[in-house]
Amino acid sequence: MKTFKEHESQVRSYIRSFPAIFQKAKGATVFDEQGKKYIDFFAGAGTLNYGHNNPLVSEALINYLKEDYIIHGLDQATAAKKVFLEKFYDTILQPRHMEYKIQFTGPTGTNAVESALKLVRMVKGRSNIIAFTNAFHGLTMGSMAVTANEFYRDEAFINRANVSFMPFDGYLGEDVNTAHYLRKFLEDQSSGVDLPAAVLLETIQAEGGINVASAEWLREIEQICKDFDILLIVDDIQVGNGRTGTFFSFENAGINPDIITLSKSIGGGLPLSMVMMRGELDQWKPGEHTGTFRGNNLAFVAATELLSYWENDNLSKAVYNKEKIIKEKLTGIKDQYPEIQADVRGRGMIYGLKVPLMGFSSSVSEEAFSRYLLIELAGANDDVLKLLPPLTIENDLLREGLQIIEDSVQVVMERREAILEGLNHDSQNPG
Missing domain, CATH: 3.90.1150.10 (Aspartate Aminotransferase, domain 1)
Known part of the structure; x- marks a missing residue:
């Protein structure tokens, strides 16, 4: 070594x-x-x-490279991206009756989270975000602000403003419903918690210790968001892509997030990161959130092949x-x-x-x-x-x-x- x-x-x-x-x-x-x-x-x-x-990926990548197809294309239209978008819609979205626009961000999960945070603040005109105890959403500045572990939250470089942390499901013990706790803070205009643009959560906190939110709790959080005109972001970067048995980790709860972040396994080992948003939330100006590697064509090829696992x-x-x-x-x-x-x-x-x-x-x-x-x-x-x-x-x-x-x-x-x-x-x- x-x-x-x-x-x-x-x-x-x-x-x-x-x-x-x-x-x-x-x-x-x-x-x-x-x-x-x-x-x-x-x-x-x-x-x-x-x-x-994965042999499906290896074979497809070798064939793609042999043909001198596009590897880097910024966010230009490429054949590989077109095929992926169509496959994702046909295999994942349409069977689940989901309608989302897809934004390809920089190649890491933290950039998807950064994009989602920027978007909800812009759409709602509010700066506060509700995050949860033991959360992990990445280590760039915006994502680190909604990450709870103090190991990453050094006073020398983190901006702690505009984030309110609330207890995750089970954090206060089995007898305390922390969704009720959140509702109380939002109802009380003297709680000190500003009305947020969004609630950001993981359905299973992976880095936080494998803390599993119940389906009932997730449904209550979704209802709170509806009642207070708050957007719901589900960070499915680590526990999505089939990790829980369904493609999205929240499917068992029957909720419909306003925004979903995906990365990690969606690219089959190659860097790919994306934000899924309800159509009316897609209020970006062209080029308002960019990145040199926003959309990795080799990853599109890999991802398209791996979506075949979800055809049955x-x-x-x-x-x-x-x-x-x-x-x-x-x-x-x-x-x-x-x-x-x-x-x-x-x-x-x-x-x-x-x-x-x-x-x-x-x-x-x-x-x-x-x-x-x-x-x-x-x-x-x-x-x-x-x-x-x-x-x-x-x-x-x-x-x-x-x-x-x-x-x-x-x-x-x-x-x-x-x-x-x-x-x-x-x-x-x-x-």
Whole structure:
């Protein structure tokens, strides 16, 4: 790792969690320079829902490049963009009776969020935004202002103005309906919370610790937005694209957001980011929000191919089947080790095992890596093991990865017990 230590910025992060030099990847497996195979429960932080080097994508990209088709085209009309837009409408929007205009932003999810925030403030003529505890929406200035984790919110460079944070579903315990809490603040003209242009939320807070909003809570938030003339933005960047079993994560709740942000897996591993908005909200002047890479033609090609997964419900059924496998194994770990006070949370194929013991989840992740499993952490205290395997992972490989988690938990437990036993021995024999 000498090259990276000498030449790459200290800001590098995942390289520290996974200290190996990776060279090849296929499906749900990654190989390092020595040819060692790792099972991937990380999936590019949700970018590789359809696996590494999906054969549909690889073949289409090779053919596209061989023909010298357009790679970079700003926001000009290209054949690749046309085909993607038509495919997205026919396969995703029309069957769901959804009508949205699509804006292609800069190539990262945070730029989609920035665009959405600019748009709602312009349309409504208000500056305030309601965001939620444990939210993560990106790390550029506007997106960082609606991101809750203090690790990212340094006073030296963040603008904290024009954002009001409210408790997410379950934040105050099961007995407190935080939608009622939000409504009370908006009804009370002395609450100190300005009427917002929009409410911005994730249906499942992925980076925030796999916090799952109930369908009932989402419907209440939508009704509040209607009652107070507030726009509803759903950030579906990490938990959309089929991660919950439906293409959009909010489909089970039956809500209709005014704006949806998509990125990560929509491009099949290539950078693509977009904002979907109700037609009447499309009030941009030409060029009012631009970016050199707004619309990646190679990503359009990849995305078009991957939309074929949604021509039937086979992938959805597979996700629900794999969810049962994941939930059963994690629940088994929780029941086997009650002393670690684990909590199993998630939906579809985004799941978390929260262990409140300091450093426990981090130790499990490190042990899992030594056993050739890539799994990251989530939550403000890095106390949640975050399972994010590709949706296309084979059941046997999924079970193999889950067994590594169980074995790693056992090893960490044994180490902790040995340390405690040693401490007890020392206290009893101080001489």
